[in-house]
Amino acid sequence: MAYRENRAGPAHMEPGGTKKSKKGLVAALCVLAVVIVAGTAGFLVWSGQKAAAEEAAREREAEISALIDTDTFYHGIVVDGIDLGGMTIDEAREAVQSAESSARGDFAVTMTYGDQSFTVTQDDVDFSFDTDAVLEEAYQYGRDGDREERYAKVSALAETPVTFEVSADMESGALRSKLEELTAPLNTEPKDASVVSFNAETEQFEFSEGVNGVTVDLDALTEQVTSAIENGVATVEIPVTETPCSLTADDLRQNLKKLGTYSTTSTNTANGNYNMARAMASINGTVVQPGETFSYFGVVGPAGQAEGYKAANAIVNGKLVPSYGGGICQTSTTLYGAVLRSGLEIVERSNHSIPSTYCPIGQDAAVSWPNMDFKFRNNTEYPIYIIAGMEGKVLTATIYGWQDPTWDTIEISSWYTETIPALTKGTYSLDNSLATGEVKLDAAGRKGYRAAAQRTYYKDGAEVRTEALATSYYRPSGPYYSYGPGTDVSNDPGVMTPSSSSAPSSSTPASSAPESSAPPASAPESSVSEPSSGTTTEEPADGQPIGALPEE
Helix, strand or coil, rough: CCCCCCCCCCCCCCCCCCHHHHHHHHHHHHHHHHHHHHHHHHHHHHHHHHHHHHHHHHHHHHHHHHHHHCCCCCCCECCCEEEEECHHHHHHHHHHHHHCCHHHHCCCCEECCCCCEEEEEHHCCEEECCHHHHHHHHHHHHCCCCCCHHHHHHHHHHCEEEECCCEEEECCCCHHHHHHHHHHCCEEEEECCCCEEEEEECCEEEECCEEEEEEEEEEHHHHHHHHHHHHCCEEEEECCEECCCCCCCCHHHHEEEEEEEEEEEEECCCHHHHHHHHHHHHHHHCCEEEEEEEEHHHHHCCHHHHHCCCCCEECCCCEEEEEEEECCCHHHHHHHEEEEECEEEEEEECCCCCCCCCCCCCCCCCCCCCCECCCEEEECCCCEEEEEEEEECEEEEEEEECCCCCEEEEEEEEEEEEEECCCCCEEEEEECCCCCCCEEEEEEEEEEEEEEEEEEEECCCCCEEECCCEEEEEECCCCCCEEEECCCCCCCCCCCCCCCCCCCCCCCCCCCCCCCCCCCCCCCCEEEEEECCCCCCCCCCCCCCCCCCCCC
């Protein structure tokens, strides 16, 4: 194998080459040094700048934080003129609530109707305020966006405060309720025309005019006042709805006619006549409205001593006994006669236990407090007026009201339908003023009767219709005796003959029959009206029989 010998020697160098290489190296080193120095200097500068920037950022954040990081209101947040800066929510609420009244605003609205007026002000109604909502909105100002944006908004408050206002709303229904209270006096029911006075000589009435009812339209009034408050109007007229009265004075003039009248003559004592006059005075002027029921005791009252009535004789167990209010049955009977002749509906009526002397059989109306009343109903469409009084011994009752065009006259007729023998069994009462063994006849036995009655309607003299009235039953009774202490009355001797000194002044029926008409071919069917007791407040004339009885 042949080998080539490398004969290349060291690189050829120019003369002075070593010196040039050294210079280059030095230059390179110098450049490197400069770069290092410059880099170091730059690094140092950069490091310093970074530190400064970080410090500045920290200072800025501290500044921002100091301004915006707080749980109180920012300065420059103003609610209703109050700067809430530095206040908590609770402190701000207390401050604003104390000034809430200014949010209502002042107002005074006067409401008029005719010559009446009423004023409502802000102090008369309750308000609600949106204080909490406004405070929440004000508190959130400057708390949205990034921190720089927030800082900018909050910083600007120093020069340009942001204001908020609390608004007030009247409570729902509060104004309406106050208006209802204020205007309540205007609400009136319609008032019908009525009789003011009656001239007995001319039989003419004086009337008051009817008055329409008034109702305030609260809904419309509330709208008007609300609008007035909003627009600063000082006065509004109250809207009302009028309800016409149902009866005018002209209605009464045209429809108030004399319907029926009836009179009786008293044979009573002075006390009995006094009681009658007093009761008739209570009845006089009574108005019975359409559909209303008249009650004798509802108008006259109990007619006892407390009401100013005097003691007059009443029949109890066949004897005359002083009783307060004695005689008033004649007033109820007189009124009953007028009511029958006026075509009115009888609701409650009872006959006496004994036929009365002052009216035909079956035409009486007994009253006894509190169980036996006389009642009738106004079955017309107009009010009726009762004129009642007593002149001397004559009692008269007259009814005025609407005249049914189907009739112009009513006649009442009544008749006996049965005579019942007196009882023979006696009734005995102890009388300590009598001696032992002494028996006295207080009242003889009395026959009983049944009677029927009817009323007949006429028009221009022609009969229109006939209707049955209540029948009457007057119970028979046996004799009434008084006996002394220790007297044996266990065996009733029947009808006893009294001594002449103890016999009543009369027990014989009168010979004349009462006013009546012959019964119709077939008597009208009617119900029996029987009092629950044998007591009557009628007082007979001295020495006169109780009632005019039929011929035997």
